Amino acid sequence: MRRHTIAPRPGWQRTIEEQGVVYPLTRYPDGSLRPYWDESAYYTFTLPEVEALEEVVEELHALCLDAAAHIVARDRFADLGITDPRLAGLISESWRRRAELPSLYGRFDLHYDGTGPAKMLEYNADTPTSLVEAASAQWFWMEDRFPGADQWNSLHERLVDAWRRQAALLPPGPVHFAHSDGDELGEDLMTVAYLRETAAQAGLDTEALSVEEIGWDRLSGRFVxxxxxxxxxxxxxxxxxxxxxxxFGPHVLDTLDNGGGTGTTCWIEPAWKMLLSNKALLAILWELNPGHPHLLPAHLDGPRELAATRGYVAKPLLGREGAGVTVHEPGGPPVVRDEACCYQELAPLPAFDGNHVVLGAWVVGDEAAGLGIRESAGLITDEYARFLPHVIPADATRGGAIIPST
Known part of the structure; x- marks a missing residue:
């Protein structure tokens, strides 16, 4: 795994906007606009590195499914902050009937620097984004810049295949694809539009609308x-x-199609994905698999020994783009926050040329499907992170990557 600098393509912004990344720039607090899609650098991996990472991702996914089964069997929903018995019951039913419910994808965030074992930072299994740039834009970038290279990226083909394989699980009628009008950048809109395209390529009838346009018909008791x-x-x-x-939450629960002919609306992702997108999962994974080489120690009741030894990161159970995450160096007093958090061992993100990198490894179905890379200036991957493409050089099937820096 290496980082290389390179001159961006002429007209790169227009190019990637035409490819669906209509949010190529990020506005910073000082008012400046800087690239979110950053092709002034890229990463290379060897094929053995990618094959090893694929195995790690699929192993972690299997561990997460085991943890979900444990949460349901032991009724540990309170650890996830889920205190509504009805919601917990519906999640349990969703889990038990998961073979009858369509489910597409998720994204692991991994700590990895090419030298030691990859470590799981978290799992975004309900509403992961950065999909358009990972599945599409970086592939076209590679074809432009390194046409003889390869990439850890079978996302598009696997998504189309997932829709095709699960078509029989879908109720009759079109699949509606809903984004939020509150998305000012367009990332949610384009992610949903891209997934709708993969469904259409699988032969499904599709319709687009915003969440705000979803209505409730009182007479029929159904969403329209x-x-x-x-x-x-x-x-x-x-x-x-x-x-x-x-x-409309009560209506969602009243009409939830959890398989077996129940309910009137099937939602994708299904309700059981709440078990995997909650940071409490990290602590439960460590409890069930202590010392696992691809997990970091994590606890729910406080930082425990982490405060004095390796330091820790406090993560709210629910949150995105680093919101509410705090970093605590070793040696300080343990701090237990008022809100429910997961306290995970501090694993400072690897720095390449001063840039802190996190790997976003995608899962479609139960299989590893691709990679997206984000860089940040600090230890928290926040809304100012940048997306960088990657390649597997044609002659990097063994040993270290060989494309020289420019």
């Missing part, structure tokens, strides 16, 4: 779209913790 058609299946880039608790 902006043309008053029943919504039988809906892919939503809208977190379950919001969906279950906002104004």
């Amino acid at each position: 779209d902006d043309r008053l058609r029943y919504i039988r299946t809906c892919f939503k880039l809208y977190p379950w913790e919001w969906l279950a608790t906002d104004r």
Whole structure:
């Protein structure tokens, strides 16, 4: 794994906007605009590195499914901050019927520097983003810049295949794809549009609408779209913790299609994905697999020994883009926050040329499917992180990457 600098393509911004990344720039607090899609540098990996990472991702995914089964069997929903018995019951039912429910994808965030074992930082299994740039834009970048190279990226093909394989699980009628009008950047809109395209390529009938356009028909007791058609299946880039608790939350729970002919609306991702997108999962994983080489020590009741030894990161159970995350160096007094948190061992992100990098490893179905890389100036990968492409050089099947820096 190496980082290399390179001159961006002429007209790069227009190019990637045409490829669906309509959010190529990030506005910083000082008002300046700087690239989010950053092709002034890229990473190389050897094929053995990628093959090893694929094995790690699939092993971690299997461990997470085991942890989900444990949470349901032992009724540990309170550890996840889920205190509504009805919601817990519906999640349990969703888990037990998961073979009957469509589910697409997730993204692991990994600590990895090419020298030691990859470590799981968290799992975004409900509403992961950065998909368009990982599946599409970086592939086209590679074809432009390194046409003889390869890439850890089978996302598009696997997503189309996942829709095709699971088509029989879908209720009759079109699959609605819902984004939020509150997304000012367009990332949610384009992620949903891209996933709709993969479904259409699999032969499914699809419709687009915003979450705000979803209506409730009191007479029939069903969700309807902006043309008053029943919504039988809906892919939503809208977190379950919001969906279950906002104004229409009771209707969502009343009509939830959890398989077996129950309910009237099937939501993708299914409700059981709440078990994997909660940071409490990290502590439960460590409890069930202490000392595992690809996990970091984590606890729910406080930092424990981490405060004095390696330091720790306090993560709210629910949160995105680093919101609410605090870093605590070793040797300080243990701090237990008022809000429910997971306290995970501090594993400072690897620095390449002063840039802190995190690997976003994708899962489609139960299989590793691709890689997206984000860099940040600090230890927390926040809303100012940048996305960088990667390649597997044609002659990097053994040993270290060989493309020289420029």
